[in-house]
Amino acid sequence: MKKRYFGTDGIRSRVGQGLMTPDQVLRLGWATGQVLKQRGATKVLIGKDTRISGYMFESALEAGLIYAGIDVLLLGPMPTPAIAYLTRTFRADLGIVISASHNPHYDNGIKFFDAQGLKVSDELELAIEAAFDQSMTHPQQADHLAALGKAQRVNDAPGRYIEFCKSTFDGQASLEGLHLVVDCAHGATYHIAPAVFEELGAKVTRMGVEPNGLNINQGCGATHLDALIAKVQALHADIGIALDGDGDRLMLVTDKGRIVDGDDILYILARYKYPDERAVVGTLMTNLGIEQALAAIGKKLYRAAVGDRYVMAKLKDQSLLVGAEGSGHILCLDKASTGDGIIAALQFLSVYREQGGWQTILQGLTKFPMRMINVKVASHYDPETYPPLLQAIADFEKNHQAEARLLIRASGTEPLVRVMVEGKDAKLVDEQAKLLAKWVEKGFS
Numbered sequence: 001m002k003k004r005y006f007g008t009d010g011i012r013s014r015v016g017q018g019l020m021t022p023d024q025v026l027r028l029g030w031a032t033g034q035v036l037k038q039r040g041a042t043k044v045l046i047g048k049d050t051r052i053s054g055y056m057f058e059s060a061l062e063a064g065l066i067y068a069g070i071d072v073l074l075l076g077p078m079p080t081p082a083i084a085y086l087t088r089t090f091r092a093d094l095g096i097v098i099s100a101s102h103n104p105h106y107d108n109g110i111k112f113f114d115a116q117g118l119k120v121s122d123e124l125e126l127a128i129e130a131a132f133d134q135s136m137t138h139p140q141q142a143d144h145l146a147a148l149g150k151a152q153r154v155n156d157a158p159g160r161y162i163e164f165c166k167s168t169f170d171g172q173a174s175l176e177g178l179h180l181v182v183d184c185a186h187g188a189t190y191h192i193a194p195a196v197f198e199e200l201g202a203k204v205t206r207m208g209v210e211p212n213g214l215n216i217n218q219g220c221g222a223t224h225l226d227a228l229i230a231k232v233q234a235l236h237a238d239i240g241i242a243l244d245g246d247g248d249r250l251m252l253v254t255d256k257g258r259i260v261d262g263d264d265i266l267y268i269l270a271r272y273k274y275p276d277e278r279a280v281v282g283t284l285m286t287n288l289g290i291e292q293a294l295a296a297i298g299k300k301l302y303r304a305a306v307g308d309r310y311v312m313a314k315l316k317d318q319s320l321l322v323g324a325e326g327s328g329h330i331l332c333l334d335k336a337s338t339g340d341g342i343i344a345a346l347q348f349l350s351v352y353r354e355q356g357g358w359q360t361i362l363q364g365l366t367k368f369p370m371r372m373i374n375v376k377v378a379s380h381y382d383p384e385t386y387p388p389l390l391q392a393i394a395d396f397e398k399n400h401q402a403e404a405r406l407l408i409r410a411s412g413t414e415p416l417v418r419v420m421v422e423g424k425d426a427k428l429v430d431e432q433a434k435l436l437a438k439w440v441e442k443g444f445s
Contacts, residue, residue, distance in 0.1 A: 005132065006125040008307045008412030010111030012100050015053045020108050022060045028110065029064020031131035032094070033149070035124070036070055041093030042149075043071045045086055047078035047157075048098035049188040049246045051105045052213030057098050061110070066149040067136075075157040077211075079188045079247025081340035082161040084117035088337070089160070091115070099188065099246040102223045102327075103414065105214045117337035119309050158192055165196045168335045169346040174201030178349070179237040181253075183207040183228045185221025187245035193342050197241075200346075205235060222249040222328050222341070229257045239352065242328075243341040248308070249328035250341035252348065254358045263290045265348060266324035268361055269332070270299055272351040274322050281314045281323030281331075283307075284407055288422060289367035296364065307412055308339050369426035371433035373419045374411075377444040381410040381417045386443035392436055404428060408436065417444060 005011055005019055011028075013020045019028060036044070044065055048054035054077075062072050073090060075083065080097045087095030095113035103109075112120040180202045184190040190209040198204050207228065208220040220227055222244040232240040232253050240253030252260035260268075263282065267290050270280045279300035282290065291301045304314040304323070311323040311331060323331045330344035355361050383389050396406050404423030411418060417440050421433040 005129050008309065009101070010097075010109055012103070012107060012109030012413050015106055015108050019110075020053075020057070022056055025057045025060040025110070026064045027132060027136055028128070029061040030068045030136050031064075031134070032096075032112075032128050033065045033068025033070040034131045034134075035127045036093055037068060039093075041070070043073065043090070043092045045073045045075060045083060045090060045092045045095045045154075046098065047075040047080075047083040047086075047095070047188075049080075049100075049216060050077050050186060050190065050211035050213060051100065051108055051216050051245070053105075053108045054098045054213075057108060057110070061096060061098070062151055066151060068149070069147045070149040072149060072151040074151060074153045076153070077188050077191070078157055078161065079192065079243075079340075079342070080111070081248055081336055081338050081343070082157070082188075082192070084113045084338045085161060085164055085336065086154075086157060087113050087115065088117045090154075094120070097246065101246045101413070102185075102217055102221070102244040102249060104218070105216050109413075113338070119312070119338070158195075162192055162195050162199070165192075165340075165342050165346065166200060168343050169200060170350060175349060175353070176201035178239065178352075179203045179205070179235065181205045181207060181228060181232050181235065181237045181240045183220055183222075183240070183242045184209050184247075185217050185223075185243055185245050186211040186215045187217065187221065187243065187247065189243050189247040189342065193241070193243060193247070196342055196346070205231065205237065207231060216245045221245060222251040225251060225253060225259055229253050229259070233257050238357075239349075241345050244328070247341050248339045250330055250344045250348075251328045252345075254362075256358075260362075261326050262324040262328040262330060263287045263326045263367065264362075264365060265328075265330055265344065266290065266322065267293055267365055268351060269322055269324075269330070269344075269347055270294060271297055271364075272355060272361070273347055277321055279318065279320055281311050281318070281320060283311060283325050284409075285326050285420060286324075287326065287367045287370055288405060289365075293365055306409060312338075368422045368424055369429045370420065370422035371429050373433050373437040374416045375419060375437050375440045375445065377410075377415055377417050377440070379444050381440075381444050383408070383443075386439075389436075389439040389443050392439045396432060396436065400428065400432065404432065406432070406436070408440065
């Protein structure tokens with residue numbers, strides 16, 4: 001079977017490995033352009049986050065697309081959801097994001113949005129992969145230079161997106177009186193998120209807004225909350241807002257330092273922002289306590305596979321508006337076509353203003369103890385190839401299935417296997433997670 005280039009969220013790897021080299025990205029740009037030209041498309045947007053390799057890959061993609069005859073609009077550092085939005089508003093045929101999201105600076109990746117601002121179909125990805133494997137050629141014609149595409153910079157992209165984000169806030173007239181600490185992870189939202197909240201009236205203390213190409217997601221942002229928690233408590237701020245490197249994840253911190261993750265935000269929005277929605281969508285990782293809390297207010301939780309594209313697919317299938325992953329991908333499809341950390345924060349803030357603060361919002365929300373252990377692996381994860389792990393899983397299901405829940409899965413973006421156990425007994429959860437993680441480590445590290 002031919003190896004796929006695209007994973008669950010586009011292409012991603014260590015810079016200098018796999019497809020993330022300048023020559024391969026040049027070829028990817030050309031292959032994408034070839035497929036688009038065959039379908040009558042002419043225009044592509046390119047945005048990126050702040051990691052240092054983004055400049056190199058932006059130039060390579062631009063060159064490949066131009067060589068294939070596609071016009072390119074360059075947006076510079078912009079959040080992933082902004083690319084989805086601007087692809088629609090510029091009536092482009094494709095939006096391309098150069099980002100490795102929450103990964104460290106030494107990784108990078110590429111993902112695509114279609115003309116509607118949605119993640120592209122498997123069919124288009126397969127067509128691009130097929131073109132990628134062909135010889136890189138240019139149409140033979142008398143004046144072949146006339147067939148080249150053109151490129152231009154879009155200088156007002158940040159302002160356009162800031163105004164769009166503000167338009168989704170339908171709470172009280174402003175955020176006046178709120179003190180927010182906003183951590184942008186030295187990523188793509190550094191010049192956008194603080195402005196959105198300030199222009200709506202909030203007092204904003206900025207964190208993670210000094211990108212140098214190497215510090216993206218480094219000890220900050222949605223995946224590293226300790227500094228934000230400390231800052232919120234030191235300043236007696238109302239809310240801490242943490243975004244990841246490309247701006248599609250959101251985590252919150254209360255004035256008391258409690259972490260409010262994607263599961264919590266899903267419940268809060270379902271209860272207060274979307275009271276008429278019959279159901280919402282989570283994932284296989286969504287805490288069982290959230291499912292029970294939703295049931296208590298008459299709402300069903302649908303579970304999708306892990307990955308925001310699968311949450312999106314389930315939302316479409318069930319004709320629903322709201323879905324989330326515990327990691328902070330929040331989808332509000334009446335507001336944006338993809339997960340958007342800034343817009344999700346604004347929906348939460350409208351609830352916060354209307355309900356009078358954290359005490360009311362968090363009522364009825366009790367989660368089961370959950371332990372997640374990420375195991376670095378060196379080989380492909382397939383439990384069927386390692387009988388001791390299969391036996392450990394069987395023993396868990398035999399002895400603890402009534403009181404705890406287990407999920408072991410390979411990450412779609414990193415060389416990790418995630419071991420998750422949850423249940424009512426915190427000690428049991430911790431012990432079983434450690435035990436199963438040890439078996440994964442023995443078999444695949």
